[in-house]
Amino acid sequence: MILELDCGNSFIKWRVIDSAQVKTLAGGVVGSDEELVSALRSVPDLALRHCRLVSVRSDEETRALTRQLQDMFGVSSASASPVVEMAGVRNGYSEYQRLGLDRWLAVLGAYHIARKPCLVLDLGTAVTSDLVTGEGEHLGGFICPGMPLMRNQLRTHTRRIRYDDAAAEKALLEMVPGRSTVEAVERGCLLMLRGFVQAQIELAAEHLGDDFEVFLTGGDALLVRDVLPRARVLPDLVFTGLAIACPLH
Ligand SMILES: Nc1ncnc2c1ncn2[C@@H]1O[C@H](COP(=O)(O)OP(=O)(O)O)[C@@H](O)[C@H]1O
Numbered sequence: 001m002i003l004e005l006d007c008g009n010s011f012i013k014w015r016v017i018d019s020a021q022v023k024t025l026a027g028g029v030v031g032s033d034e035e036l037v038s039a040l041r042s043v044p045d046l047a048l049r050h051c052r053l054v055s056v057r058s059d060e061e062t063r064a065l066t067r068q069l070q071d072m073f074g075v076s077s078a079s080a081s082p083v084v085e086m087a088g089v090r091n092g093y094s095e096y097q098r099l100g101l102d103r104w105l106a107v108l109g110a111y112h113i114a115r116k117p118c119l120v121l122d123l124g125t126a127v128t129s130d131l132v133t134g135e136g137e138h139l140g141g142f143i144c145p146g147m148p149l150m151r152n153q154l155r156t157h158t159r160r161i162r163y164d165d166a167a168a169e170k171a172l173l174e175m176v177p178g179r180s181t182v183e184a185v186e187r188g189c190l191l192m193l194r195g196f197v198q199a200q201i202e203l204a205a206e207h208l209g210d211d212f213e214v215f216l217t218g219g220d221a222l223l224v225r226d227v228l229p230r231a232r233v234l235p236d237l238v239f240t241g242l243a244i245a246c247p248l249h
């Protein structure tokens with residue numbers, strides 16, 4: 001069995017796949033290393049042979065996690081690392097090491113699937129957009145705050161915007177003008193997100209021509225799905241790239 005991890009700024013996405021790399025045996029989303037360990041402990045007949053991961057956390061945090069996995073499950077971890085070029089894709093950053101590794105893997109995964117120009121949108125703590133040409137040239141992209149950051153900025157930098165997560169979820173069931181603070185903020189932030197992704201479609205057409213694929217991933221992907229009917233929603237896109245960046249021999 002192989003353990004795969006995508007360590008984002010807010011959550012760790014994990015899954016266990018069989019050694020032939022065909023079936024997903026278990027998986028989930030957890031908020032901390034401790035939660036990951038207990039989720040793994042509850043997987044029946046767990047027998048990990050390998051672990052591969054991508055992390056946008058500090059090296060220290062990532063090391064603490066891999067050490068724990070070694071101690072608890074006897075498995076060593078391979079981490080995706082930055083490269084200039086891989087699997088027909090060329091990193092577009094002037095300092096390639098600075099490109100977020102989750103972005104890089106999502107781009108690798110998307111280009112591997114599409115083999116044509118791609119726009120890759122990842123909606124997590126931050127929202128990222130990356131463009132790749134049909135020749136595998138990564139053109140760079142854009143970063144803006146995601147839903148969690150936008151709402152928390154408003155909640156922490158104003159005196160009178162206060163509400164809980166349950167109210168937030170309910171507020172997004174409709175998009176008419178808000179008649180309460182929670183409705184006004186949640187719907188306002190969602191409109192910003194939708195506007196951003198729609199602008200990316202226009203930008204991608206300018207840089208890539210009209211025939212490009214749109215890939216949508218990240219925990220908040222579903223929030224913008226209805227304004228991007230042509231997008232392929234692939235929650236495991238980063239894992240697709242991880243398999244390319246960290247092959248098991
Ligand atoms: N099952 C889920 N568990 C946790 N967060 C989720 C889930 N589904 C949607 N979300 C939302 O996804 C966002 C986090 O996305 P994610 O891609 O995990 O971020 P990051 O990679 O930055 O940690 C949050 O706004 C959260 O509310």
Ligand SMILES: CC(C)(COP(=O)(O)O)[C@@H](O)C(=O)NCCC(=O)O
Pocket residue numbers: 008009010056098099100101102103123124125126127128143146
């Ligand atoms: C942009 C990100 C913060 C996104 O992280 P996430 O929302 O997935 O947690 C991450 O990819 C990152 O730290 N990137 C480094 C900066 C860059 O890509 O330019």
Ligand SMILES: [K+]
Pocket residue numbers: 122123124125126127128218
């Ligand atoms: K992201």
